[in-house]
Amino acid sequence: MAxxxxxxxxxxxxxxxxxxxAPGVPPTVRRSQLSDEVxxxxxxxxxxxxxxxxxxxxxxxxxxxxxxxxxxxxxxxxKLRGEGMVQLEPHRGHVVLPLTRQxxxxxxxxxxxxxxxxxxTATERITDADxxxxxxxxxxxxxxxGSTDTEAIAGIEFxxxxxxxxxxxxxxxxxxxxxxxxxxxxxxxxxxxDWGAAAVDNHRGLIAALRARDAAAVAEHVxxxxxxxxxxxxxxxxxxxxxx
Numbered sequence: 054m055a056x057x058x059x060x061x062x063x064x065x066x067x068x069x070x071x072x073x074x075a076p077g078v079p080p081t082v083r084r085s086q087l088s089d090e091v092x093x094x095x096x097x098x099x100x101x102x103x104x105x106x107x108x109x110x111x112x113x114x115x116x117x118x119x120x121x122x123x124x125x126x127x128x129x130x131x132k133l134r135g136e137g138m139v140q141l142e143p144h145r146g147h148v149v150l151p152l153t154r155q156x157x158x159x160x161x162x163x164x165x166x167x168x169x170x171x172x173x174t175a176t177e178r179i180t181d182a183d184x185x186x187x188x189x190x191x192x193x194x195x196x197x198x199g200s201t202d203t204e205a206i207a208g209i210e211f212x213x214x215x216x217x218x219x220x221x222x223x224x225x226x227x228x229x230x231x232x233x234x235x236x237x238x239x240x241x242x243x244x245x246x247d248w249g250a251a252a253v254d255n256h257r258g259l260i261a262a263l264r265a266r267d268a269a270a271v272a273e274h275v276x277x278x279x280x281x282x283x284x285x286x287x288x289x290x291x292x293x294x295x296x297x
Contacts, residue, residue, distance in 0.1 A: 088128035091119060093235060095129060099138055099149055100286070101238040102293040106151040110139065152295065157287050160236045165279035167230045171221040172275040176268040179220035184263050186216050191256040198249030206243035213256065237282060241289065248285060252278075 095115070098104040110130065112123045119126070130147045133139045139147045190213045197205040218227040242248045255274055262270035290296065 087121060088125040088132065091115075091121060091125045091129035092132045094119060095133060096136075096138065096235060097238040097240070099133075099152065100236055101241045102152075102290050102295050104149050105293075105295055106149050108149045109142075109145060110147045110149065112146070152290070154287060154296070157283055157290070160233065161279045161283035161286075164230060164233045164237075165276050167226060167233060168275050168279065169272045171218055171223055171226055171230065172271045173268045174223055175217055175221040176263060176266055176271045178222055179217075179263055183216055183220050184260060187213060187256070187260050187263070190216065191253060191260065194249075194256065195253045198246065198253060201246065203240055203243040206249060207239040210243070210252065211239070238286070242282065242285065245285065248281075251281065255281075 095104065095110065104110065112126050112130075116123045116126045130139055130141075134141060134147070138150060138152075140150050142148050190209055194206065194209045194213065197209055218230065221227065242252075255277055259271060259274040262274060
């Protein structure tokens, strides 16, 4: 998928900061943002099993596929090296490192831990207008799931959690969740109709708990999202054969 299309899928981040550079932003800043997008594309491919362990990521091929120069691809690979997702092999290039079941469990545990903390605070602070907006977004999500529009599903789901996380007022903690959430391949979930139906049902339960100001129930619904997500991704990777 071209990076311009990926920007539409991802939507705004949960802090409300615009994802693209404004006119007049120095080229080095714009380049950094582009390398972040390339890293996001490669990260999702690794997490979904599309880029398998042992695969070499070629600069020229990747740049051509994404419609960018080799510079942001090179910078993206440096980021992924720092995350332990790829390794530089002398005279050969960057190779995808193994992704273990424990890696998946750890990533989703971290997200769930942060998200539950945000959820408890959001239950206390969220306004009726924000809850109504979550209701509206859930209706949109249900319609998108019914039409199997994966890009719309991913975008609406992102918007739902943006509204919810902002309601906590804990912007710095929401930033940590955003960065942990980079490891969730959103389009993999959006393409799964079973996940879509379950997500809609869970959202409706979450909204009911918010209206009742039931923090324990809200945290339970939020925790389910990540335990379910971990199970689905682990099962997908099992089927792909990367752990054989």
